[in-house]
Amino acid sequence: MKKPQVRLGAFLSVPGNHLAGWRHPDAAPECDMDFAWYMRLTQMAERYLYDTIFFQDTVAVAGSDALKAGDLTRTRLSRIVKLEPTATLAALAVGTSRIGLIATATTTFNEPYNIARRFATIDHISGGRCGWNLVTSQIEDEAGNFGLDTHVDHALRYERAIEFYEVVSGLWDSWAPDAFLRDKESGVWFDVERMHFLDHKGKHFACRGPLNVSPTPQGRPIVAQAGSSEPGKELAARTADVVFTAQTELAAAQEFYADVKGRTAKYGRIPDDIKIMPGITPVIGGTMAEAQRKYDELQALLPDEVALAALARFTRGIDIFSYPLHGPMPELPEANSAKSRQALIMRMAKAGNLSLIQTARAVSAAQGHRVLVGPPEYIADEIETWVTQGGADGFNIICNYYPGPFVTFSETVIPELQRRGLFRTEYEGATLRENLGLRAPPSRWDQATE
Numbered sequence: 001m002k003k004p005q006v007r008l009g010a011f012l013s014v015p016g017n018h019l020a021g022w023r024h025p026d027a028a029p030e031c032d033m034d035f036a037w038y039m040r041l042t043q044m045a046e047r048y049l050y051d052t053i054f055f056q057d058t059v060a061v062a063g064s065d066a067l068k069a070g071d072l073t074r075t076r077l078s079r080i081v082k083l084e085p086t087a088t089l090a091a092l093a094v095g096t097s098r099i100g101l102i103a104t105a106t107t108t109f110n111e112p113y114n115i116a117r118r119f120a121t122i123d124h125i126s127g128g129r130c131g132w133n134l135v136t137s138q139i140e141d142e143a144g145n146f147g148l149d150t151h152v153d154h155a156l157r158y159e160r161a162i163e164f165y166e167v168v169s170g171l172w173d174s175w176a177p178d179a180f181l182r183d184k185e186s187g188v189w190f191d192v193e194r195m196h197f198l199d200h201k202g203k204h205f206a207c208r209g210p211l212n213v214s215p216t217p218q219g220r221p222i223v224a225q226a227g228s229s230e231p232g233k234e235l236a237a238r239t240a241d242v243v244f245t246a247q248t249e250l251a252a253a254q255e256f257y258a259d260v261k262g263r264t265a266k267y268g269r270i271p272d273d274i275k276i277m278p279g280i281t282p283v284i285g286g287t288m289a290e291a292q293r294k295y296d297e298l299q300a301l302l303p304d305e306v307a308l309a310a311l312a313r314f315t316r317g318i319d320i321f322s323y324p325l326h327g328p329m330p331e332l333p334e335a336n337s338a339k340s341r342q343a344l345i346m347r348m349a350k351a352g353n354l355s356l357i358q359t360a361r362a363v364s365a366a367q368g369h370r371v372l373v374g375p376p377e378y379i380a381d382e383i384e385t386w387v388t389q390g391g392a393d394g395f396n397i398i399c400n401y402y403p404g405p406f407v408t409f410s411e412t413v414i415p416e417l418q419r420r421g422l423f424r425t426e427y428e429g430a431t432l433r434e435n436l437g438l439r440a441p442p443s444r445w446d447q448a449t450e
């Protein structure tokens with residue numbers, strides 16, 4: 001029987017996902033704003049046959065409220081500035097030819113027409129390798145940049161996200177694939193019968209359409225989704241081709257996997273229409289002891305107050321700094337921003353019986369994602385276990401800093417997965433959709449036009 005094929009995403013969390021990663025002697029801390037680094041890392045990911053690269057995004061400087069209030073701890077956190085990801089994808093498309101290109105854009109602080117047009121354009125530029133990570137904005141600082149004093153309520157954000165997706169996907173279906181005749185002889189540019197007005201009128205949006213971009217090479221760009229709360233899972237089942245998630249234990253990951261895939265039927269979809277990809281942060285050494293030493297070295301670069309400042313992002317509503325460092329992790333009021341991430345942190349603290357500072361330091365190491373410390377064979381074993389036991393279809397590789405850990409994972413774990421028959425040795429298709437093994441999306445006009 002053919003073994004399941006592992007999907008791999010290079011989650012380029014530059015200059016590093018570990019909060020002190022940028023301080024590592026081998027790190028390139030300038031790679032958050034240096035496009036040459038983005039290109040080098042993406043071309044490397046393509047050489048190693050990753051399905052896709054991925055950029056997360058926020059439309060604010062994280063922690064800007066705290067900075068305004070004079071909290072200078074924030075000046076020690078990296079990932080404060082970044083290149084706008086869709087413009088970056090377009091530039092990366094030109095220097096690559098096979099790898100997928102996924103970037104985040106929020107439904108909370110955008111208009112659907114602009115987003116539909118931007119991602120459709122990148123799908124054309126890249127020859128069908130583009131994806132949109134649809135998020136509902138996880139950091140509260142964003143509200144202040146868009147005329148609001150407080151963040152939009154979680155339920156309302158999801159309500160808007162569903163309608164946003166309906167408009168975007170509708171606009172992507174504005175034209176039948178053969179609508180544009182460009183017929184010099186007859187002088188007819190397009191067939192009006194093959195054009196569709198969307199005429200959407202909903203609670204949050206009114207949009208007439210059509211989109212002023214023709215059908216894209218993938219039919220529609222890939223849609224990724226990364227919310228794990230109840231409405232997040234429902235939205236994923238309804239809209240997502242790829243689901244990014246933070247999962248630290250196999251049993252919980254299996255439950256999430258079965259839950260999201262189990263919801264697809266009511267939207268006329270099948271479980272295999274969604275590829276579920278949790279994040280993992282590899283810390284690789286020749287032996288378990290060497291890998292552990294590397295992890296300890298990194299953690300030693302992280303001051304306690306920086307770890308606490310990072311945890312404070314998930315603890316709005318209580319003053320985390322007023323609690324004893326070595327006391328138990330305090331109970332948190334339910335978050336309005338990253339609900340599922342907050343729940344995961346609390347589960348992790350309870351399961352490990354962690355103190356406040358232990359929790360903060362564990363979260364800083366991978367922002368709630370699973371850290372795998374060990375030799376390449378051990379990392380490959382864990383990947384194999386999760387994909388063969390219904391915990392994941394693949395993983396997003398999230399590195400503590402760049403480029404070292406990314407190079408090491410690519411050079412050691414990928415060949416090991418290939419030896420085991422779990423990962424491709426060449427790209428299967430020309431588009432991201434084909435490489436992910438996904439079906440072509442049905443156009444809402446198929447029946448009307450055939």
Ligand SMILES: Cc1cc2nc3c(=O)[nH]c(=O)nc-3n(C[C@H](O)[C@H](O)[C@H](O)COP(=O)(O)O)c2cc1C
Pocket residue numbers: 055056057058104106134135136137138139225226227228229230231232233244245246279337338339340341
């Ligand atoms: C792997 C991963 C990546 C994410 N990337 C982003 C991001 O770039 N920007 C953002 O605003 N939210 C991001 N999120 C958050 C979710 O998309 C979602 O907006 C947030 O978690 C709130 O939804 P939830 O309560 O359903 O989890 C990410 C979540 C995960 C698991």
